[in-house]
Amino acid sequence: MPAPANRQEFAALVNAARMRHHLSIRAVARIADVPAATAQGWLNGKHFPTPALRGN
Numbered sequence: 001m002p003a004p005a006n007r008q009e010f011a012a013l014v015n016a017a018r019m020r021h022h023l024s025i026r027a028v029a030r031i032a033d034v035p036a037a038t039a040q041g042w043l044n045g046k047h048f049p050t051p052a053l054r055g056n
Contacts (some may be wrong), residue, residue, distance in 0.1 A: 007045045007046070007047065008045045010041055010042065010045070010048055011042060011044065011045035014028070014042055014043060015043050018043070025040055025043060026039075028043075032049070034049075034052055041047050
C-alpha cells in the first residue's frame with residue numbers, strides 16, 4: 001500500500017484500522033507507545049507521526 005499523501009488521508013486510514021479492530025484511542029496510543037493526546041492528533045489529522053515513530 002502506498003504511503004498516505006496527506007494528514008487527512010493518514011488520519012482516515014488509521015481511524016479505519018482502529019475501528020475495524022475495535023480499538024480505543026488510548027489502545028492505539030499504547031500500541032504506538034505515545035501519549036493518548038499524540039494519537040488523538042494523528043486521528044484528527046493535525047499532524048503525522050515523526051519519522052522516528054513511523055515504524056511503530
